[in-house]
Amino acid sequence: MSDPAAVLDDLAAESEEADSLVRGLSAARWAAPTPAAGWTVAHQIAHLAWTDRAALLAATDPAAFAAEAAEALAAPDTFVDEGAEKGAALPPAELLAGWRDGRERLLAVLRAAPPGARFPWYGPAMSAASLATARLMETWAHGQDVADALGVVRTPTARLRHVAWIGLRARDYAYLVRGLTPPAEPFRLELTAPDGEPWTYGPEGTAQVVRGPALDFCLLVTQRVHVDDTALVPLGAEATRWLGFAQAFAGPAGPGRPPRGGAGEADAPKGGARERAEGGAA
Template sequence: MDVSEVRADLLDEQAALDAVVAGLTAGQFALPTPSPRWTVAAQLAHLTYFDGNAALAIDDPPAFTASVHDLLEAAAGGDEAIDAFELDAWRFLPPADLLAAWRANRERLAASSAALADDARIDWYGPSMGAKSFLTARLMETWAHGQDIVDAVDGHRPATDRLRHIAQLGYATRKWSYLNRGMEVPEGDVALVLTAPSGATWTWGDDDENTVTGPAEDFCLVVTQRRHVDDTHLQITGDRARDWLIRAQAFAGPATDGPNPKDS
């Protein structure tokens, strides 16, 4: 798969979320989501900020670097200061204006990424990223924050085989899930066998004693920390496999824990 195909899937994922939020009322935009402190509007403001900065990272790397410095300064004030820095320009807007801002930044990113070569690298938060990984991360963010919105408004967003991007990222970040916590990475692999929404089978890894099998959507919910593994239909064999999924983190940033099991 080349960068143009990843980009096309990103645009489709954004359009799928747009179909969920386009008809929401002002009251629904104010609903809390599973992410602490964040309303539906805040989730969309977050995507607006980072889609715009992704376009900036492609078009004007020095300006993007300056924006990272500003964000790090805000981070010194804690979570609420970061939220204010990222979100306040948009989260209190009327819904129509917030939607327009998100769509505008999506269009900026679509235009900026149209000519990306497969071997291009983009400066981002932390190490630079290859073009395909960069756009995959934007797709993952759109889907994951979109899931918070879907959960808050009891919306409907059918699963698609675009989840393969997120599943592959989830598998590739297994080591990161430990290193980001300052932990030693367990020796050995985990075999991952997932059923795609289309019915296809996706596989990664090679281990007969540590396996994860089940719906691709459930695996993506776990590695993006939107569901606890015990609240999914995933079948886990082996201590190494379970140890991974209770701390899996497919996204950058400080180590975080996903939700507790519903029955806990």
Template sequence: MTDLPSLVADLRSEHESLDSVVADLPAEGWTRPTASPGWSVADQIGHLTYFDGTATLAITAPDRFQASFEQLLGAGDQVDELTLFRSLGPDGLLEKWRENRAGLLDAAGRLEDAQRIPWYGPSMGAKSFLTARLMECWAHGTDVVDAVGGHRPATGRLRHIAQLGYITRGWTYANRSEEMPAGEVRVELEGPDGGTWAFGPDDAPATVRGPAEHFCLVVTQRRHLDDTDLVVEGDIALDWMAKAQAYAGSPTEGPAPRGAR
């Protein structure tokens, strides 16, 4: 099982991997549209900047986090103006993102295993909280990489996201106010290093098999199942993969197959 220091180190590496994609982007690159409707590359980084900042507050100053949460709830149609730092140019935004994520990593380094952190919904255990931040960086980073044609190799850090994707199967249905279909799903993934990552009972009646990166893209709603090499067997697994949502927030629909756009 991953310990907290290793998870903090992996979160730092995920930040740095995305930083290497955007650090030398020309101004035009920051304005390119991404898969999130109405969001540019800069908006994706702005989103990470804001929530890395509130994540730091959640760890270090829960009362201030709650105040920021209430401000967010009251923002209405001004949410993007509050959370995306659109008044900053590329250099200023990059500096602010680096500042906020450094603050998060510093706070994360003082977390204890049993600690729970308030968030936008139920509180979270320390490891789950940091895994969610890593997933957010990777998922929004995927939108950035797709938009600018950048390169970000798959790494063993995907295991954190794959495990989160597996354990949030129940959340996917609860978030939609649906009853989760009965039965277990076995997930067997090919890690970037050639190893196998397996989740769920060996004798499960339904399975998901294929590249770990592709599974992570589906559960973070960055790719439609049809655009991956995943092999899905069993109705309950197919239903899950059609709805999978490993992140908090209102239920959302994943992208359409690329051939249908």
């Protein structure tokens, strides 16, 4: 994942797929509720636009980003939702145009980044490849919320490999943000890709393994599904424990989505406050 070219191409493709879900929508459909309680389709796109702008600022003006990050982190429970509310209040055409402009500018900056460049973020500083992976992960996750709101069934793609990778890379962060000590033993993923091919991450021989569909793992680490509603099979006590709180994003620990048949949609977490800085693995 050190070469940013492939992930940047995939980020562009993932953004275009999310864009295709909302272009041409009526105002009523932009206002449709999503699985994230209190967030409409407009909130989801506004959040992507807001985070793309933050990433662009981090890549072009680190000092200005640091000032904004300090201000934002002073209000950790509100600043992401406030950003989404502000964007969602715009006319849909203006919101969509702003999102398109921001993401294209970010792609251009990351493509032009010199080898070895590192960019500040809300979690650890990241390379161009890691920042692009984080943006892809979030674009896919919020795109899933939009698709669910609109009743669209998306076909999973090989781009999920980036989401799976960052989900594993963020393992230690998921422990630390909960005040837990990460296990010393490495974990291994043995996933089935959308086309049926095996995807493996992590060393062989470890006792801590997660097996199952790549789509299920990606939905879990972006907290779009409860572990009980997946076909994932953990081997080892720590792997089992981790699946209960795994997250692919930096920022405070979130409660995740309730199991089907559990808490109602109104009780599900919002899409933003717990996801303010996705992609904490550098």
